[in-house]
Amino acid sequence: MKRMLAFVVALALLIAPAVASAQQAAPGAPVTQTGSTGLAATTCVTNVGTSSVAITLTIPAPGGANAVYIDYLTLAIASTAAVTGSATPQTWTSTNIAGTPQFPISGVVTTSATNVAFGANGSLAIPLKGQVGLGPTFISPTANTNFFGEGTVCFHIAP
Numbered sequence: 001m002k003r004m005l006a007f008v009v010a011l012a013l014l015i016a017p018a019v020a021s022a023q024q025a026a027p028g029a030p031v032t033q034t035g036s037t038g039l040a041a042t043t044c045v046t047n048v049g050t051s052s053v054a055i056t057l058t059i060p061a062p063g064g065a066n067a068v069y070i071d072y073l074t075l076a077i078a079s080t081a082a083v084t085g086s087a088t089p090q091t092w093t094s095t096n097i098a099g100t101p102q103f104p105i106s107g108v109v110t111t112s113a114t115n116v117a118f119g120a121n122g123s124l125a126i127p128l129k130g131q132v133g134l135g136p137t138f139i140s141p142t143a144n145t146n147f148f149g150e151g152t153v154c155f156h157i158a159p
Helices: 002-019
Strands: 043-048 056-058 067-079 091-095 114-129 137-139 147-158
Touching (some): 043 056, 056 147, 091 114, 114 147
Antiparallel strands (some): 043 147, 056 137, 091 137
16 A cells, blocks of 8 residues: 555656646747836926025826826925024925825924935835826925925826
């Protein structure tokens, strides 16, 4: 009985590689990118303000039933050389994005420094989706003689 079981197991091991081959027998079709997400057509909008002027980053409306998907977002405020510091909260706001998210500046802005807003410091792991048919905007903190806004938004348009 043991010999018969050993023979069956040995026979199964001999046949198994032929049945369960991981190799493709013939070349398959080449892999192609369809471009359905539009990532290849990423566009960026950048604006750098001057002291006493609030800035707005405006993304054009996508048209039709499409939406804007934000892939990269950097929002910051910078101080002029004459500033000695401020503890006043500074926040970027947005429009045409569900929930109208805000992006607060962390820490104290000091002389000749740039502080990046929380959640808006570069590439986004998950794109931020604008409302269908509308172009999102990002508005820097209220104009202040001590600060100016700096922002870059890169996006693609898709359904």
